[in-house]
Amino acid sequence: SSELTQDPAVSVALGQTVRITCQGDSLRSYYASWYQQKPGQAPVLVIYGKNNRPSGIPDRFSGSSSGNTASLTITGAQAEDEADYYCNSRDSSGNLGVFGGGTKLTVL
């Protein structure tokens, strides 16, 4: 299967921890990467590989993976973390890209 499934919406209280998940068969073979997108802006890479953060991404963002599920965890969510989050990986062949449907994160 080349599909990645995300919950459409998740909410978290300010300062609390939230986990955003991404499920798909291809995640058993390929790591997910995660992107944050705020309204009117291009997506920004926040996590890639096992648990790698690009320069400039706060360390409250972390990634993990188990079986067919990849997770993005925000520990101590801030108001500025409110955004859409997308996971991405390859399909089972390793050649084709596929995105999850996205999760809208609301920080209460």
Added chain:
Amino acid sequence: QVQLQESGPGLVKPSQTLSLTCTVSGGSISSGDYYWSWIRQPPGKGLEWIGYIYYSGSTYYNPSLKSRVTISVDTSKNQFSLKLSSVTAADTAVYYCARDCKYYDSSGYQINWFDPWGQGTLVTVSS
């Protein structure tokens, strides 16, 4: 620091061909370390991977768009381009170009990520 910039018409008529170019600055598209991707996002919807190209010209396309998509590269201009034929209103979207990074970790697992992205360009299909 590598930067990408999309350019092309913002309005395309139905049944015509959408053409966009991505100009890469701050790095060479011929370095061989990366692939170069197109991704789109219809208004209010999620991201859709369109396809990617390697500097040598080899390509991979989303199966759902494969019959209508052509991605090409011009290494002399440090650019890559997207053509999408027979467009309809469903092709109205913000189109992004992005550098497609591929790496194998110590366990042999393939890691892929898109970084950086262009700012995106809105293409509307309408008569």
